[in-house]
Amino acid sequence: MTKIYRVNARMKTIAQEELKEKYLLLGGRSLISKVLTNEVDPTCDPLGAGNKLIFCTxxxxxxxxxxxxxxxxxxxxxxTGGIKESNSGGTAATYLARHNIKAIIFEDLPESDDWHLLRIGQDGKPELIPASEYAGLNNYVLVEKLKGRYGKAISIISIGKAGEMQYGNSALHNLDFSTGYPVRANARGGMGAVLGSKKIKAIVIERSPKAHEFQYADKERYEAARKKFFDVAINNEGMSWLREIGTPALVDVTGSTAIMPFRNFSGGFNDSLDSISAEKFLSKxxxxxxxxxxxxxxxxxxxxxxxxxxxxxxxLTAGLEYETIALCGSNCAVADLDIIARIDRLCDELGLDTIETGTTIAVCMEAGKIPWGDGEAAIGLIKEMEAGTEFGRILGQGTLAAGEALGVKRVPVVKGQAISGYDPRNLKGTGVTFATSPMGADHTAGLTLEASLDPLDPAGQADVSSMLQPVIAAADxxxxxxxxxxxxxxxxIPELMAGIYGGEWDFDKVIDIGRQSVLREKAFNTAAGFKPEDDRLPKFFAVEKAPATGAVFDVNPTELDGVLNY
Ligand code: SF4
Known part of the structure; x- marks a missing residue:
């Protein structure tokens, strides 16, 4: 039986359900949008009893x-006040799948301030365990303590101090397969705060001695499709940069075209690109x-x-990604990979999203709170978030809150979430995605770097983003x-799905999983009160010419309104 566990944070009860048949062809982002639209009032308080937090594979x-x-x-x-799904790699999904657990859903709010953790035993049985002794710990120390208590054969999903303080910028971290450290983040949208509101510090998943055996509809067909998928992936020369360097390779591409943000999305070229280039990253x-x-x-x-x-x-850290280098480095004019790596480590410790953190710091620099390029001062701001000072608590609520508190006019957010590492004037298709994704500004919802269109020409960008967004939702x-x-x-992909789940599949049927998910997400946001004017970029992108290209973001609002209208 494929299981769902429902954990009631008030009653301290855990109910087991079988995954409903109508959910069998849903997973990840699509399952989350289905459960949320079926079970959560879109107008609820995100940190109140009505919200649910769903973990699923x-x-x-x-x-x-x-x-x-x-x-x-x-x-x-x-x-954002809207629907959110955030995904990560790491070991947690593998461990859940070994137990044949599809999802864990946390509901309601506790009546006391006591902390708990959810433990899934080797036998797959869940229990809530008092965990107030772990309150106040950041992720690395917490993980060491939990490994000391439950052994090394565990996966852990946890929050640091940011989640405990219910910051809008708070992530969830799980363990990296290679290093064992808590560096794989479900970073965006403040999901750490939702777990913190339910006073759950961590989920500990003990390794099942025997992996659940997946039931394939057609094992032979599946094996042939799996092998083909593997061969295509590792022989794809167009993606060799990813295998040889990782996402920091993108610095060279986006830096040389002024797509990578510099000095709070000034739209100019980074004049210290060599200090954070892919070559520098590899040599460090x-x-x-x-x-x-x-x-x-x-x-x-x-x-x-x-x-x-x-x-x-x-x-020092692991999984240092392009986005962290772009936002905590270039966007803050910090030209030192050692400092950027220290910021990355601190964000993993506290449980912060490095994208939101980098844009927040840059807004502080724009306000003159700290100097451009001052990495130590940037670290000082993160320490304020950790200490929970009055200003640190404002910063912890994210870039919009920081911008409002400091009176900054150029605040790069959409639906309250920070724009990631691509200047939308110089990569307009991704600007459309930032504006229109139900997830708030999020490059992973539809990055157009590979699109064949001129990135500076507004024509056709809305169509490309509209086509890409369901594809990404299917991938997610x-x-x-x-x-x-x-x-x-x-x-x-259709062969894989047919081998695993049976029936006949074509590519559009797979993409339709994403398309329906995006439509549910949009409907959730509309019911939550979002209007077409929320599907817009901040005004400064439309009126300030990017110095590097002379471009403004000039995709017609009518075209933006047409995105995701399937
Ligand atoms: S491609 Fe990269 S992010 Fe994806 S599973 Fe492999 S190592 Fe993780």
Whole structure:
């Protein structure tokens, strides 16, 4: 039986359900949108009793498809006030799938301030355990203590101090397969705060001694499709940068075109690009004895992750991604990978989203609160968030809150969520995605870097984004997006689905999983009170010419209103 556990934070009860048949062809983002639209009042307080926090695995989790084990987390977002799904790699989805657990749903609010953790035992049985002794711990120390108590054969999903303080900028972290550290983040939308509101510090999943055996509709067909998918993915020359360097390779592409944000989305070229380039990143990893080409989850041969050591060779952080370098580095004019790596580590410790954190710091720099490029001062702001000072608590609520408190006019957010590492004037299709995604500004909802259109020409960008968004939502429902982009096609994905789930599949049927999800998400947001004018970028992108290109964001609002109207 494929299980769902419902954890009531008030009653301290856990109910077990069988995954409903109508949910069988849903997973990750699509399952989250279904459960939320069925069960949560869109007008509820995100940190109140009416909101639910859903953890679930991707549709292909539990199979041995390349990079299949993805963990999605979703609920109504305290950052955007709309629906939110955020996904990550790591070990948690693998461990849940071994127990044949599809989802864990946290409901209601506790009546006391006591903290608990949810433990899934080796036998798959769940229990709530008092955990107030762990309150106030950040993720690395917490993980060490939990490993000391429950052994090393566990996965952990946890919040640090940011989630405990219910910051709008608070993430959930789970363990990296290669390093064992809490660096794989469900970062966006403040989902850590929702778990914090329910006073759950962590989920500990003990490893089932025996993996649940996935029931394939047609094992032979599946095996042939799995092998083909794997071969296409690891031989895809167009994605070799990902296998050889990881996402920091994008710095060279976006930096040389002024797509990478610089000085709070000024639209100019970063004049210190060499200090954060892919070459510099590789040489720093080599000099410190770190590693390139590590898998974040079992069964991934793409290996896009890495670990980063400090100058003395001591481990500092892992999974340092392009977005962190772009937002906490370039966007703050911080031109030092060691400092960016320290910021990344701090964000993993506290449980912060590095994208939201980098834009918040840049807004503080724009306000003159700290100087541009001052990495130590940037770290000081994160320490304020950790200490929970009056200003730190404002910063913890995210970029919009910081901008309002400081009277900054150029605040790069959509629906209250920070724009990620692409200036929308210089990559207009992604600007459309930022404006129109039900998730708030989020590059993963439809990044158009690979689109054949001129990124500076507004024509056709709305159509590209509208076409891409359901594709990404389908990917977010099945597997790691990088595996999808390495190998998904009408020749591979439908065969995989037919081998696993049976029936006849074509590519559009797979994409329709994403399309229906996006439509549900949009309906949720409309019911929550969102209007067409919420599907817009901040005004400064339309009136300020980007110095590097002379471009403004000039996609017609009527075209924006037409996106996602299927
Ligand atoms: S491609 Fe990268 S992010 Fe995706 S599963 Fe593999 S290592 Fe993780």
């Amino acid at each position: 991707s549709l292909l989790a539990g199979t041995n498809v390349l990079a299949a084990h993805r963990l999605s987390v979703g609920g109504k977002s305290p950052l 990893i080599k000099a410190g004895g770190g590693k390139i080409g590590e898998p974040c989850q079992a069964g991934c041969a793409i290996h896009c992750s890495s670990s980063f050591n400090d100058d003395s060779g001591e481990y 429902s099945l597997m790691c997006m990088f595996a999808w982009f390495s190998a998904a096609s009408p020749e591979t």
